[in-house]
Structures are given as structure tokens and as C-alpha cells.
Amino acid sequence: MLKKLLFSLTLILALGFVWAQGLETFDNMPETGATYSTGTFTGQDGSTWNYIQCRSDVDVTGNSCMIGRNRTPQSNVYSGTISGGIGTLSFNYMQAFSNNVNLNVLVNDIVVGNVTSSGQQNEILNSGPITVNVAGDFVIKFINVNNNNGQVCIDDITWTAYSPAGPTISVMGSLNPFTAYTGTPSVSQSYTLSGSNLTAGIVVTPPAGFAISTDDITFHTTAQTLASTFNGPVYVRLTGATAGNYSGDITHTSTGATQVDLAVSGTVSDPVPTIHTTGTLDAFATLEGTPSAAQTYTLYGELLTANIIVTPPAGFELSTDGSSYSSSLSLAPSFDGPVYVRLIGTTVGNYGGNITHTSAGATQVDLPVSGEVQTPAGPTIFLEENFNYTAGELLTANGWENHSGTTNYIQVTEPGLIYTGYPPALGLGAALQTSGEDVNRGFTPQNLGNLYASFLVNVTSAKTTGDYFFHFSTSPINTQYFRGKVFIQKDSETNNFRFGLTNGASDIEPTVTTGYDYVYGTTYLVVLKYEIVPGSNNDLVHLWVNPTISDTESTPLLTSTDAITSEPDNIGTIALRQGGSTKAPALQIDGIRVSNDWAILWSGDAPPAPVITVTGEPAPLANYAGCPSEEISEYSLSGSNLQAPIDIVAPTGFEVSSTGTGGWASEISVPADFNGLIYVRLVSGVVGTHGGNITHNSSGATEVTVRVEGETFVSPVVWNITANFTAFDHEVGTPSAVQSYTLSATGALDDITVTVESPFELSLNGNTGWTDELVLASNFNGSVYVRMNSATAGQFTDNIVHSSFNATPYNLPVSGTAALPAGNYATDLFFSEYIEGGSNNKAIEIFNGTGVSIDLSDYQFENWYNGLLTPITVPLSGNLANGDVFILAHTLASQTILDLADITSNNVSFNGNDALALRKISTDTLVDIFGRIGEDPGTAWTADGGYSTLNKTLVRKPTVTEGISVNPTTGFPTLATEWDVYPQDTTDYLGFHTFTPGAQVAAAPVLTPAGGIYYSTVNVTMSSTTPGATIYYTTDGSTPSDTNGLTYTAPIAVSATTTVKAIAYATGYTPSSVTTEAYMLPVSIPDIATLRAQPTGSNVYKLTGEAVLTFQQAQRHQKYIQDATAAILIDDSAGIITSTYNLYDGITGITGTLGLYRNMLQFTPVADPGAATSSGNTIVPEVRTLASLTTDDQAKLIKVMNATVDATLGTYPANASNINVTDPTATLVMRTFPNTDYSGTPIHTVPVNITCLVGQFDADMQISPRFLADFEEAGGTLDAPVVTISRVGSDIQLTWADVDGATSYRVEAASDPYGTYTTLGTITDITYTIQNPTEAMKFFRVIAIN
Secondary structure, three states: OHHHHHHHHHHHHHOHHHHHHOEEOOOOOOOOOOOOEEEEEEOOOOOEEEEEEEEOOOOOOOOOEEEOOOOOOOOEEEOOOEOOOEEEEEEEEEEOOOOOOEEEEEEOOEEEEEEEOOOOEOOEEEOOOEEEEEOOOEOEEEEEOOOOOOOEEEEEEEEOOOOOOOOEEEEEOOOOOEEEEOOEOOOOEEEEEEEEOOOOOEEEEOOOOEEEEOOOOOOEOOOEEEOOOOEEEEEEEEOOOOOEEEEEEEEEEOOOOOOEEEEEEEEEEOOOOEEEEEOOOOOEEEEOOOOOOOEEEEEEEEOOOOOEEEEOOOOEEEEOOOOOOEOOEEEOOOOEEEEEEEEOOOOOEEEEEEEEEEOOOOOOEEEEEEEEEEOOOOOOEEEEEOOOOOOOOEHHHOOOEEEEOOOOOOEEEOOOOOOOOOOOOOOOEEEEOOOOOEEEEEEEEEOOOEEEEEEEEEEEEOOOOOEEEEEEEOOOOOHHHOEEEEEEEEOOOOOOEEEEEEOOOOOOOOOEEOOOOEOOOOEEEEEEEEEOOOOOOOOEEEEEEOOOOOOOOOOOOEEEOOOOOOOOOOEEEEEEOOOOOOOOOEEEEEEEEEEOOOOHHHHOOOOOOOEEEEEOOOOOEEEEOOOOOOOOEEEEEEEEOOOOOEEEEOOOOEEEEOOOOOOOEOEEEEOOOOEEEEEEEEOOOOOEEEEEEEEEEOOOOOOEEEEEEEEEEOOOOEEEEEEOOOOEEEEOOOOOOOEEEEEEEEOOOOOEEEEOOOOEEEEOOOOOOOEOEEEEOOOOOEEEEEEEOOOOOEEEEEEEEEEOOOOOOEEEEEEEEEEOOOOOOOOOOEEEEEEEOOOOOEEEEEEOOOOOOEEHHHEEEEEEHHHOOOOEEEEOOOEEOOOOEEEEEOOOOOHHHHOOOOEEOOOOOOOOOOEEEEEEOOOOEEEEEEOOOOOOOOOOOEEOOOEEOOOEEEEEOOOOOOOOOOOOOOOOOOHHHHEEEEEOOOOOOOOOOOOOOOOOEOOOOEEEOOOEEOOOOEEEEEEOOOOOOEEEEEOOOOOOEOOEOEEOOOOEEEOOOEEEEEEEEOOOOEOOOOEEEEEEOOEEEOOHHHHHOOOOOOOOEEEEEEEEEEEEOOHHHOEEEEOOOOEEEEOOOOOOOOOOOOOOOEEEEEEEEEEEEOOEEEEEEOOOOOOOOEOOOOOOOEEEOHHHOOHHHOOOEEEEEEEEEOOOOOEOOOOOOEEEEEOOOOEEEEEOOOOOOOOOOEOOOOOEEEEEEEEEEOOEEEEEEOOHHHEEEOOOOOOOOOEEEEEEOOEEEEEEOOOOOOOEEEEEEEOOOOOOOEEEEEEOOOEEEEOOOOOOOOEEEEEEEO
């Protein structure tokens, strides 16, 4: 207590006014010991202070109040009501234990300040003055941001009196340099303007060349006076009236307030029409008479004033939708999308030239294209290997090539293998051991059609882990394209083994397998088929074991459908593989045959021609109208060498069957090996004579016909039916009233059958026994009762059908309507949620509010991609209950989305400019349209209020009861009226839909200012236009409600990066949608090394130091930057950075968040940093060994010396690929960038020095060269000297250690590290001196020579 008194006395002497305004030292707080307690005490200000779950046993400068951690209720302390207003507030605090402090200070339940600590346990800290400025009564409160924040002791709270402030103008934000073309205003930018204590309006004056607006619609080039209470965005744009450079200040003035200026600049240029194409086309190939698979490239223009005319060379055709092709295209100037190209294939030959792109005023752009139309090959044996060599010889001595392994060379072994019915092998066989050499043998490469490889195999042992031993590949063989890998794997229990198959080059396990049905020591016939399917990444492989040997291909035992990311451009080798010693089988293989035809595998000859044979002719037939003929005629049918079923078509009035007892139809198919009778009957309902040919067709065979004739007579049976039906009417769930009719049949000789389809039902007594079929005696004469009993709403019509032997069927029509019980319902299914998230996070939700369950098989989802006139479709299936939702998602969406999805498809892919639709198949009508079909809006459809179909989640408002069934005439008119908008990747509302038809919905809160990037505390206000609405909000990311979050009463201060969510409630209204605004307050970071040390997540960082651009690529708009401390990769998939830069430009003020992709640290921008702040900078690559690279080196520009590149691929691929590279210390993956200037050039086959960027994939370090110039021949294998540069007096001295094997050293110098080096001299010493250098900067290198 003495210590506390002394402290108080000191305050009175030094800061006497503080005591007069307010002080709390917790002297009066009761002693609690080490127990957290709840209670009250009288504060030194005279008010009653409350403490909840607090302690008082730890001193700061005396008694203090400790706020606890993880207490229930949450620990806090607050004052009673204090009068007189408050100006500023300060206090001492101390971290009590190991957990860091994160404490909020509130005045009248509004956060006014926050204090933290960082491992400063038991250290007394001070908050510093916190500006509050609240007049009248107030309450002070201290509470941790989260209940799990560290325990904190507070003491010595002081506050000053409220002091009204003078008039002030506040401008937040800055403007990047504008660009515009003459005659067109630039895109607008905005900043936030507000004032406090103003007595007059704010006058905003733009400089010449600029215009301002408060609604982003109406712009003014002259001064505008805004209300003194204005608080919101001011939009600015460059007028674009005249070409030139413009700059100046936007001034802001108001009576009594200091003028505030905001700098603005921009450039207006004369427009230059430009055509752009991205992507290249590989050589096409197809067979005569068949168009090739299509390839695409992207086409768009800038500043075009006329259509783009696209013209291909002869032999090619074009399309914009992949279905309708033409010899040329005329595309709108705004076109931005894919162009499909294919080789027509009408005439054999080679084709090539340029696809030209022209538009008025633009330079023509050409895209090379080439292709070949080939003559379809007949059945051919491409390779036959019977191992007709001497036992013990190596396969590599007999036409096979080694592509891996240097041990256990594969040898010829005896005896050979034999399988009944398989062409005999004249030679021996080959033995595969459990590990060692892998070999391949080539044949004529094939890029069209099917390939078969058959072989005999006898397994002597296998492993439980299993491995593959046989596969296809390209010519020459490429490890990236091992396809159709055949596995063998042992069962540990039975010791039997199974076969497996996969099509993925990287797969080390089979994706499909047989049963463990195969035993050692038995010879099996195996057939592997590679099916080249037109299109991308969709080729298939199939496998047979001991198939039936015949000319007809049987159903495969296995088919691998595993996803592949790239396909080979040919199949031209087979390979034998000896895998790992712990996985691979030991076996003998023999009789390998490769062909393009199944039948020729067994005979060696082309299959004979297919023939259909018909024997006999059906006898004439007769029937009564509407009844099948009593007699049945027949004839014999067979075929030989057929490869497809026989299709049989009867003439009008006749039906055929292959059994004579059922399966009657006017068209049937029988198997290719059918050999039997075909039965014919007459079913015509038209009196008179009938006749015609029954046709028989099968692929490759000549059509065969047989004549059939007959006559139809009038039925002798007379129906006596009296009915007077009215339309049925009932509510779903309650059967309709019953109606009846009388029935008899004069002349009937057999039972009378009465049938009807649901929802109508029949009964003989009108009370029970309701059914869809009645069977009555031939002499029946009485009443039949009918009712309607539908489970779904709608209008229905049907016929009650009456039939009997020799009688023409009599149809009695019925109709009715089923209605839903009273209530509000949706008219049909409609879209209830749309997620256009990052990467593949795409989903669409469908809601059923119709009141009844709906069969989804009657609906399909349609994606009208990029304004196409033909959609990509996804059929739906299953039943959707009333009130439930059905979710379609992209196959690669996030796990959160996939866990809720009902269907996944790669066709659920949209990017903001794609119209979507839901079609009802039975009526061929659209029941909902998202966007506008046939329109490509460019990037997205938008609407005021932040509405956009790009990078947003949209949720249908709960009052919407029907979809958009008529395509809008323009745009997306219901975007803002029927949808609520949420930030990108929001999934909180997926999996359910709030549906309140007919109810009033509270207006969603409006948060001002809107979310964005801010550099100082933001005071956020909330409002709803609904009278009497109460707003609840959260700042922890949770969804607010009347039971979760805080009640809004006054503006809240946001001083750190925070997501604010708000919802409005009002009596008589359904709660509003949730408004979400993200406020990003970047943390300033001086350099890249410091940036790399920050935590990943949602925190926003601003790199205040300048970084130099070392590489940039179009893919994901990626950029590599480096400063003196480190380097980092900028991953800008959303294209946030719109400023353009040159290599080695300096960029300052990059702002974004940090994240990891497969352990590669990435900086994702949230704002455009603006124009380069310098240019022509120099980054000297650091010489490194591969073994020395670590995570800290990510994105650095380095140089690897004396490296050898794996040249297996022959040329550097155009796509991003992995190629092994080795230096004297290690082997790593060299990950190539796509579409560089070294794409398609030969891979270096001599040692090279590689300038490159460092990458990482999971735990593996990688390197990536940027340009072809980054490769230089190493010129030898000597180590590079490590040079030390020092100043000796006025001289420069170079020294280095002696290099083993070096006989001399060449010293070179240059003014530019990437320029030309001049030789200064060649010496044998290890020291070189440059006397009295005259240049301020010089670069040196020393080369060891042997």
C-alpha cells in the first residue's frame, strides 16, 4: 500500500490534472488470492467497478487486476457509468504467464484500442495514450480479443477529459498512375473522403485532365461541393480527351479545415488496334474420311474497331464452340475466347500454312498449323518377337534396346512357351528377374486407331507389393509416357497372383486388378490394347487374360480409366521391365505380337470379309386391326466373319423377334455370331394389304433383304362402352372423387384386359382393390370405377385401354389436375447458390421448393461457356426431396465443397462470363438461367453494390420462388434483385437454402466504408433501411445472428486486418442476408527476408522496400522478385497487378498475403503497386551447387556450374516439365517454364552453366531456367575459382585458391554483368591487381584453364 501511495503522490505532483479527470489503481479491489473470482468494488472515480473471473494477487506497481484465460464466462473488468466525457486513455499492463497478451479496450462497448505482448512475461508495459473523444457518460471495459489469449494484469488507468476537436478533412488511400486511350476515359479508381467537426461542405477540385464522381457514373471535371457529413468513396478517372501526360493534386477544402491534397497522374495515348493469340498448335493427324481431334488457341483483341477475320490454310476448318466448323470466321471485336482448329481429313496428304488474323488497322497475326491425312491401314502385324535366338544371348544383341538398368541383363532362355490356338513360337523365350535391366523394342509409330499387344507369360514367383513388367511407350521411348503398364501381385494367403493394369505414367500401383486366380508355372495368354481416343487426355487401355481366340474381340477383363495429365504423340515401342527387388515378379515371356487388329493376332492374316446369310422366306400373314397376327412366320439368319451385331428392320405394320415368344419390335439387333430363326408377325391397325422388305445390316457386310407380306381385317369384337367423364381434380396426398363407366364386349372369346397408367387407378367396386390393370371375363357386363391419385402436382392425360383376343383395342381418354395443398411453393427447380471461387473451387446448387419430390433424371445442367450457342451439359439423376438441395461441383474443388457435392464433373467450370442454365428435358424448356445465354460479358456480369459473377459466392434471396425461364434481352437484370453477394470462396451457405416465399426480408446491413485496404484505423458504421432493424455483427469470422455476435450501437474501430459480418433482424421480417466486408490493414515489412519470416494466412503485408523483378510469366501472372536479403515468388492468379514491368525493374509497395503451395512460399497480391520505381537494376546470380540449395533460397536467381541435363526427351517441351539435371554435387529436377524461347529447342547434350531460379516442390528443391540465354556451355570440368575482391591502397586486388587441374587463369572484366567481358590477362598466379581503376563500378570473373 505504501508503494501505491507514493505512486499516487508522484502523479499529483507531476500530472495533477490527471487525478482531477480520472485514475484507477485497483487499491479497492478485494484480495482474491490465486482464485479467479467475480465481484464489485468502488473505484477511485466513485463508480462501481465489476470484475468477472479475475484475480488480484499479482502486483504491477501495486495492486492490479488480472484478466484470466479460458474462463467461463469470459474474464473481463469494467467500470460503472462515469460522467464528464473522456478524451484519452492510458494504462500499465503486464504479461502474467507464458501466453502473449491480446487485450481490447472498449468505451461504451466500442473497441477503441488494443495492446499486445511478445514473450515479455513479467515486464511492465504501457499502452500509451489512446484517443477516444467521447462526450457525456461513458463506461471503460477491458477484455481479451479471444478467450484463449494470455493472462494480463492491468493497473494505473488514467484518462483525460473530453475535448471537442476542430474541423478536419480525412483522405484515405492513394491513386496509381492512370492510363487511357484518346477518346475513352480510363478505368476509375477511388479513395475514401470524410470529415469531422466540419461547419461547411467539402470542396473537391480535380486537376486538368481528370474528373471526379461520388457514384462512379456521373463524372465532373470542375470543383464539386460535398456535404460536410460526406463519408464515402470519391471516384477518379482520366478523361482521355487529348493525348499527353497529366498530373497534379486533387484538393480538398472546407471552412476552418486544413487543405488536404491527393496526388494524381496519368497518360493518354492514341489507340493502336492489336490482335493477340496465345498458345500453339501441335501437328495434326487423322485418317482419310475422318476429321482430326480439335486443338484450341486463345484469340482476343484490344482497341479493335472491326471484326476479326480468321482464315485457315487449305485442309483446315475453324469453330468457336467445338461443334460447328467453317472455312473462316468473322468474330466481333470484343471476342475473347478459344478458337477450335481441326484437320478436315477429306483427302490424303500433308497440309500446312498459317492461320491468319486480320482486322482494320491492326497488324496481321499468323499462327502456324500443319498436319497429315493418312490412308487407313489394313490389318497389320507391326512386330512379332518369338525369341528365335541362341539361349543365353542378351536381348540387346538381338534388336532390343536398353533404356534403364545396368545389372541382371535380360537373356534368351529355353524352352519357349506354347498356348493352344495361339500361333506357335518357333524360338525360345526371355526371362525377367526381380530387378535389373529394362529393354524396349520399336515398331512403326501409330497415332490413330487401336493397338494390340499379345504375349505368353509364365510366372515363377511374385511379391505381395507387386510391380509392372510390360507396357507400351513412344518411339523413341520416353519415361514420361509409359502407358498400359501390366502388373503382377501375389496374395500372401493363397500364394496365387493377380494381374493389374494402369494407364498413368507415374502410377506405381495398378488402378484395376483381376482376382487372385492365377498360379505359378502356368502359361497364360495376355492381350493388352491401347485405344487412341480423339480429344485430350482420354486414351484408354484394356487387358485380357486367356481370351477366347476368335475373329471377334471379346469384352476386356480390365479397363483402366485413371486420369492422365498428358498423352503421347505416338505409340511406337513395347518394353520389358525388371522392377525393384522387393516388388517385381520373376517370369518367362514369349510370343509377343503387336497389331492394329484383334483377329490377325491369331491368324497372322487379314480377317475374311463379313457376310450375312438369309435362308427361306416368311409365309404371308393375316391379323385383325390392332391385334397381332395369330400365326407367326419365320426364316433363317446367320453370319460369318462379322465384327458387329446384325441390325434387323421390319417394314411398316410388321414386327420381328429372335425368340418368337417376346422381344417383338419393328427394329431389333442380334449378336454377330447369331445362327438361328427370325420370327415375323403382322401388327398393323390399318385394314388392307401390307408388304415390304426386312433389311439386315452389319458393319462391313453387304445389306441382305427378305420379302414379307400380309393382310389386315376388321375385328369381329364390338365394344360397348358408355362413359361421361369430367376432368378429375384433387390435392396431392388425397385421392380424387370416384367416377365410373359401363363396359361389355359383344363377340369376345377370351378375357377382357383393362389397363391405365398412373396417376389413374381402376376398381370393380369403387372402394377397394385399386389397381392399374383389371382382367375381366369375356361376358363381363358392368361398371368400372376410376379415380386419380397423384403424388405430384400437375396436369395428366391418359387412355384406359381395353383389349381382348381378336379385338381392336379401345381407348377411353381420361384427364385431371393434381394441385398442392394451400401454401407458397416454387414453380419448379431453380439455382439457389453459385460459387465462383479460386482455382477449381466451382459449384452450383439447385433447390426444390415445389412441395413435392422431383425426379432429377428429367433435368440437365447446361454451361453456355463464353457465350457459345451450344452448351456443355451434365445430366442429373436421383430424386430431390422438397426443401432439399442438389450440388454440382468441379472434380478438383476444395474438400469442403466436395464433401457436400452430389455430382462432380470437369464440366462444372465457369469463370464469371459463362451463362448457366437448368433444362427440363421432358418439356425441353429452361427453368432457370444464370446470366444471359449467347452473351459473353467479357470478364463478368456486374451490378451496383459489389455484385459480380466473378470471384464471388452468390446466394438466391429467400423470397425467390421461380427461376428465370426466358433468356434476358441483355445482361443479367436480376443479379442485384434476386441474389445476395459474398466474398470469393465463401461456402458457409452451401448445402441448404433458406426459402421464405411471401415473407418480407429485412434489408441487409450496409457497412461504410466498404472493405478494402486501409493504412490507419477505420471507423465502420452499419445501417439497414428496414425500420426498427437491429444489427448483429461479428469480427471473428463466425456467422452473426441474434444469438451470436455483438449488437451494433455505434461505429466500431477496426485497427487490424478484420472480417466484419453483419445481419439485420426486425419484427415481422425474415432475417436479412449476411453482409461481409474484409478490412485489410497491412503490416509494413522492410525487406523480403523479413517478409519470408512472417506467418502465412490472412494477414496482409506491405513490402515497403524496393524489390527487383527477375522474371515474369503469363501463367498465373507469376513474378519473381529479389532484394539484397532474399527472394520470393508472386503468385497473382487473379491478375490483381495490372501495371506492366520490364525485367530488372524495381517495384515498391507490393501488398499481399503469404501462402504455401507444396512448400513453395508465395506472395499473393491484394492491390496493384503501381508503376516501376526504378529500372535497369542489376541482380548478379549467386554461384551455387545443387546440393547446397535450401528453402531459404526459394525464388533466388542463382548460377549452377558444370551441369548435365538429361536429354531423353530430345527437345525442351513447350509445357512445364520435369527434367533431371546433375552437377558435381547432386541431381535435382529442372522444372521448365512453359512457352519459353527454349521450348522446342534441342536439350543440351554437353555440360552447361545454368542461370536459374530456385524452386521447391514438397521436400525437393528444383531449379528453373528463364531463357535460352540462361544456358552456356561449361567449357570444361574444372571447378570455378572462388574470387575475393579487396582494395589495396588505390588498387583493386583479386585473389583465389588454386583450382585442381588448372594450368592458368583468365581474368575478364565488364561494366555490365550480362554484357561482354574483356580479357585483362591470362596468368599462372592466383593473384591479379588492377592499378588505379578509373570506373566507379566493374564486374570481374576468373576462369580456370587446363
